Amino acid sequence: MRIFVGGHAAYAYTGARAHHAGLPAVVFVHGAGGDHSVWVLQSRYFAHHGRNLVALDLPGHGRSGGPALESVEAIAAWLEDICATLALERYALIGHSLGALAALAHAAAFPDRVTALALLGPAAPMTVSDALLEAAEHDSPRAAGLITGWSHSPARQLGGNPVPGMWMTGQGARLLERMRPGVLHADLRACHRYADALAAGAAVRCPALLLLGARDVMAPARTATALAEAIPAARTVTLPDAGHAMMAEQPDAVLDALRALLL
Amino acid sequence: MTSPKTPRFDTLAVHAGARPDPATGARATPIYQTASYVFADTDHAAALFNMERAGHVYSRISNPTCAVLEERIAALEDGVGAIATASGQAALHLAIATLMGAGGHIVASRALYGGSHNLLDYTLPRFGIQTTFVDPRDLDAWRAAITPATRLLFGETLGNPGLDVLDIPRVAALAHDHGLPLLVDSTFTTPWLMQPFAHGADLVFHSATKFLSGHGVVIGGLLVDSGRFDWDRPDVRERFATLTQAYRGFHDMVFAEESTTAAFLLRARREGVRDFGACMAPFVAFQVLQGMETLPVRMARHVENTRAVVAFLREHPMVERVGYPELPDHPDHALAARLLPRGCGAVFTFDLRGTREHGRRFIEALRIFSHLANVGDAKSLVIHPASTTHFRMSADDLRRAGIGEGTLRLSVGLEDASDLTEDLSRALHAAGKA
Numbered sequence: 001m002r003i004f005v006g007g008h009a010a011y012a013y014t015g016a017r018a019h020h021a022g023l024p025a026v027v028f029v030h031g032a033g034g035d036h037s038v039w040v041l042q043s044r045y046f047a048h049h050g051r052n053l054v055a056l057d058l059p060g061h062g063r064s065g066g067p068a069l070e071s072v073e074a075i076a077a078w079l080e081d082i083c084a085t086l087a088l089e090r091y092a093l094i095g096h097s098l099g100a101l102a103a104l105a106h107a108a109a110f111p112d113r114v115t116a117l118a119l120l121g122p123a124a125p126m127t128v129s130d131a132l133l134e135a136a137e138h139d140s141p142r143a144a145g146l147i148t149g150w151s152h153s154p155a156r157q158l159g160g161n162p163v164p165g166m167w168m169t170g171q172g173a174r175l176l177e178r179m180r181p182g183v184l185h186a187d188l189r190a191c192h193r194y195a196d197a198l199a200a201g202a203a204v205r206c207p208a209l210l211l212l213g214a215r216d217v218m219a220p221a222r223t224a225t226a227l228a229e230a231i232p233a234a235r236t237v238t239l240p241d242a243g244h245a246m247m248a249e250q251p252d253a254v255l256d257a258l259r260a261l262l263l
Numbered sequence: 264m265t266s267p268k269t270p271r272f273d274t275l276a277v278h279a280g281a282r283p284d285p286a287t288g289a290r291a292t293p294i295y296q297t298a299s300y301v302f303a304d305t306d307h308a309a310a311l312f313n314m315e316r317a318g319h320v321y322s323r324i325s326n327p328t329c330a331v332l333e334e335r336i337a338a339l340e341d342g343v344g345a346i347a348t349a350s351g352q353a354a355l356h357l358a359i360a361t362l363m364g365a366g367g368h369i370v371a372s373r374a375l376y377g378g379s380h381n382l383l384d385y386t387l388p389r390f391g392i393q394t395t396f397v398d399p400r401d402l403d404a405w406r407a408a409i410t411p412a413t414r415l416l417f418g419e420t421l422g423n424p425g426l427d428v429l430d431i432p433r434v435a436a437l438a439h440d441h442g443l444p445l446l447v448d449s450t451f452t453t454p455w456l457m458q459p460f461a462h463g464a465d466l467v468f469h470s471a472t473k474f475l476s477g478h479g480v481v482i483g484g485l486l487v488d489s490g491r492f493d494w495d496r497p498d499v500r501e502r503f504a505t506l507t508q509a510y511r512g513f514h515d516m517v518f519a520e521e522s523t524t525a526a527f528l529l530r531a532r533r534e535g536v537r538d539f540g541a542c543m544a545p546f547v548a549f550q551v552l553q554g555m556e557t558l559p560v561r562m563a564r565h566v567e568n569t570r571a572v573v574a575f576l577r578e579h580p581m582v583e584r585v586g587y588p589e590l591p592d593h594p595d596h597a598l599a600a601r602l603l604p605r606g607c608g609a610v611f612t613f614d615l616r617g618t619r620e621h622g623r624r625f626i627e628a629l630r631i632f633s634h635l636a637n638v639g640d641a642k643s644l645v646i647h648p649a650s651t652t653h654f655r656m657s658a659d660d661l662r663r664a665g666i667g668e669g670t671l672r673l674s675v676g677l678e679d680a681s682d683l684t685e686d687l688s689r690a691l692h693a694a695g696k697a
Contacts, residue, residue, distance in 0.1 A: 013520055016514060016515050016516055016517060016520075016521075035523055037521070037522050037523040037524070040521055040522060041314070041315060041316060044313070044314060044315045044521075045310060045315035045316070048310075048315060131266075145269075146266070146267060149267020149268070149269050150267050154268075155282070157269055157270055158270060158274075158275070158278045158279055158280070158282070159278075159279050159280040159281070159331075159334040159335075159338060160280065160281070160282045160334075161280075161317075161330075161334060164317070164319060164325035164326075164327075164330040164333070164532075165329075165330050165333035165334065165337070165345055165346055165347075165528065165532065166333075166334070166337070166344035166525060166528070167279075167334050167338050167342060167343055167344050167345075169269070170337055170338070170341060170344070170490065171343045171344070171490060171524050171525060174490035174491060174524040175523055178493070178523065178524070217267075251316070252316055255315075255316065
């Protein structure tokens with residue numbers, strides 16, 4: 001689905017299904033250097049199980065035009081524009097990493113609209129290493145290598161993909177390599193600078209799920225503890241052996257956790 | 264944070280894609296000799312069929328043993344994934360059929376394995392797919408052959424049997440300038456000698472029968488996607504409608520929307536393997552995996568032995584010419600030094616002085632070299648291409664492919680190099696008496 005928001009084309013994957021009036025909506029927001037395809041399995045499931053699916057490409061990513069947004073607050077505001085354009089009055093919101101922070105900020109700002117909130121691999125604060133920020137600032141291939149290396153748990157560095165025939169770290173690296181100049185750096189800087197996660201968490205009014213990876217190096221599970229305590233109705237699920245790229249590493253476990261929240 | 268520790272090539276060759284069997288603890292990859300897989304419930308069944316959950320449904324489409332092999336070759340090629348096929352020819356056909364149908368056009372190197380040449384020159388035209396063959400060294404010829412119907416450029420990393428080295432960086436750049444992908448057959452080089460994706464190729468396939476398995480006991484193929492070609496780029500999107508338009512054969516799925524980096528493999532598996540059915544058997548995958556564990560050490564030995572054999576033949580009075588790119592008089596010597604720093608593999612040709620009778624005496628006097636149609640075995644092999652592997656080609660095509668009446672092809676194995684040169688010496692002596 002292609003829509004126009006703020007003068008730019010934006011893309012949302014719908015699972016090859018047209019939206020139907022009356023069905024609840026679920027909005028997916030990817031993380032730094034990603035696009036809608038990072039959770040194609042999970043999002044496709046909901047499109048075929050009674051939900052109007054909106055799996056977004058953030059501005060500057062994938063099929064969406066415009067420059068990358070520079071802050072978590074700007075992404076949260078863009079989500080408001082997207083939902084208004086699509087006439088979504090109430091929706092569940094699912095975000096990963098940077099997308100989790102944006103979903104959190106949006107849910108805090110619009111508590112009457114967000115019916116359920118899932119935060120995958122969140123952290124408060126979401127500190128990004130100097131080495132990664134510097135590599136991303138120069139659009140160095142090293143940035144993709146660092147993220148791919150840190151995002152996958154040690155066991156998955158050797159494969160064992162539940163999706164037959166796919167080399168997980170290769171796919172992760174290739175998606176990052178496709179980022180337009182400056183986009184990855186803008187994403188990582190937005191993560192690094194966001195300081196309002198705990199305040200936003202306290203303002204969330206809907207049921208919330210924090211889905212953490214026990215082997216997450218990018219956003220270690222312990223860095224979500226304060227956030228889990230700040231959100232009034234939060235439930236935390238920690239996936240054993242999962243890294244930050246949990247949707248790829250454990251697609252069924254992620255889907256089952258989301259189903260428990262949404263269905 | 265410390266820099267991530269990612270496994271290197273030799274480690275991936277042993278481990279990529281595999282882990283101890285969670286059910287039994289078996290350390291070796293089990294042979295999942297099963298046609299089908301039990302569903303947990305009806306929702307699980309529907310979700311698997313509709314690609315909402317990962318897993319296996321039917322072994323024609325995917326199989327756990329084959330999946331380990333697919334991950335392993337994808338890891339070694341630095342790709343995003345792979346599909347195991349019934350043979351190398353099946354892998355080539357799968358690549359082509361995924362990208363085009365009737366009306367499609369291919370530009371291919373004329374220095375190809377005879378079977379590939381046959382498929383492109385004689386068989387695919389029957390299905391409306393035409394190929395223009397070009398001298399792989401002539402970049403202008405590649406360029407001139409591209410038409411609005413062209414969907415693919417194709418060559419071999421080392422042409423069979425003349426070892427023309429494909430200038431992948433330049434041919435890939437030309438392909439990309441025209442919004443086209445480059446497919447290469449990397450059977451002769453394997454990822455240990457060269458990773459074509461690092462030089463710009465978009466798709467790679469192997470006959471896994473050869474060096475990857477190394478034992479000459481199975482027939483199999485592997486097709487690997489780099490994940491770099493952007494099929495959905497606005498200026499090429501219409502050209503690759505199989506990947507960018509809704510596919511009625513799978514719930515109107517648009518493969519390029521479904522996967523940003525692996526649309527090609529999705530279509531290849533969900534249509535090509537499903538409908539054409541040229542899948543690999545799990546036992547074959549297991550045997551190829553056994554070979555791939557030792558690929559780095561075997562390839563090093565293959566190259567070492569080949570250098571010894573090449574040096575011997577080059578000095579022998581019965582030998583008119585040795586065609587090996589490491590030799591200074593090979594036309595691709597400089598290119599080979601750049602693209603193949605570890606060596607130029609273990610298959611090459613040489614021309615015997617004399618008549619076809621001299622060749623017959625030579626082959627029949629060999630004791631260690633086996634006279635058969637294969638390459639990349641642990642055992643050393645010999646064949647006369649003009650009368651066997653390339654017999655369908657016209658005299659002109661043979662000449663252009665560098666194959667003469669006296670040309671012999673060797674595939675140097677893992678035996679003691681001294682035994683190999685002694686065997687060749689004895690056979691050359693016998694040939695000299697003809």
